[in-house]
Each structure stands twice: as C-alpha cells, then as structure tokens.
Amino acid sequence: MTVPTSDDLALWPARWAGLDGAALIAAARTALPGRLAAIASFGTESAVLLDLIAQVDPALPVIVIDTGELFDETHAYIASLTAHLALTGVRIVRPDPAEIAAAADLWQSDPDRCCGLRKVAPLARASRGYAALIDGRRRAHGFGREAVAPAELRDGVLRLSPLVGLDDAGIAAAFAARALPRHPLERAGYRSIGCWPCTRPVAPGEPARAGRWPGAAKTECGIHLPSSPPAAPPARTEAHPDHE
Structure with a gap:
C-alpha cells in the first residue's frame, strides 16, 4: 500500500471542493484505501452521516469516543443505530485511566482541558495511521463553522465533511x-449532544449548538481544531471515581 505524502494530501482539498455526501466519501475511499476513517458522536445528526458511510462501505472504520461522561441514551443509541445500519467498523475508544483521573470534575473549572483529556488525546491515539478523517460538521451549525470546507488539510490529515452544505431542512429530509x-434525547429538546455535564436542551429558536457548554466561552471540544494536546496527567497514587 502506498503511503500518501503531505504533498499528495495537499492536492485533494481542491480536487474534492465540489463533492459532498456519499460522493465525497467514495472518492476518499478510492484515493486512500485503508487510510480512511470516520469520527462519529452518535448525536442527533449522526445517523445521516453514518447512513452515507453505510451506503459506501459499512466496514469503514468509525471511531467513537466514549469519554466516560456520555448519556446512557447515547450508549443505547450507539448499539441500536450500529445494528440498524449494519455497520461493522464501529470502534469505541476511551481515555486511559490516568486521563480519567486527571479529568475528574474538570468540566466545572477547566472544560477545555477536560475535553482535551477525555476526547482529544484518545482520538489522537485512535486515528494514528489514517490519512483522512470524516466528520459531521455543517456550515449551518454556526459557532465558527460557517467557513468549513468539504475537504481541508490540517495537522497533516485530511478532514472531510460530507454534510457541510446541508441546512436543518436537509438533515430532516435525509432522516x-x-x-x-x-437519538432518544431529541424528544426532550436536545439538539446537539455531548457529555451529560456540559449539554442541555435548547429553547425554541435557539441554535442547536447553544446547548453545548452552557455558560462557558467555548464552542468546540477540540477535535475539530488544530492540535494542541493536553499536558500529560500527573501521576496518581489514589483512585478517583468517574462521574458518569
């Protein structure tokens, strides 16, 4: 298998600028066999992205970060949606014990570091060796995502966003x-779902992502930002319980 160089990868964003949906996923799968994976949160819109993946290749690796603070309903949805779409490449990855210990209660005082330990670091490990990662970002999300491109090269890895041009009506139509x-929590007013301590339902008329990190000057967990890995957690000699 030929390993693409950074110069090779730099060519693809312009070539794929006019693609979206299943066509973008299929083009990447053809160009980068064995080097393509997806990131999925199994949130309120994930079924649309995962359905496209299932249409192209149900065995495509799908990385799911279990932070230790997911809603029980999200765990159930991971199982049911994976079965519904007959996906065979879903891989659950978790923070290591030292990261969990270091992140205990950080959501209250330092949510950026909490996300770094619970999400960014585990994803960095799980995605090593992949040349391209598929995600579910859309320009209509707002909160800094208005200029997301279908394909962009960041930190030496292609990031592909097949849903980038869909508005809320397009998502509803796909469902x-x-x-x-x-997602079972959607009926309760949740429109963007992450960890339970940092997610709330949204009021009518609010943007979907207004329910993430309420009250904090934060709009992204970090996995969609240029890399800035958290410092290694300090050594611990006593156990700290997880707060799921």
Missing part, C-alpha cells in the same frame, strides 16, 4: 427519506 432512527 425522513431513509427512515433513520432518532
């Missing part, structure tokens, strides 16, 4: 057309 199951 209806494909009879996709919804």
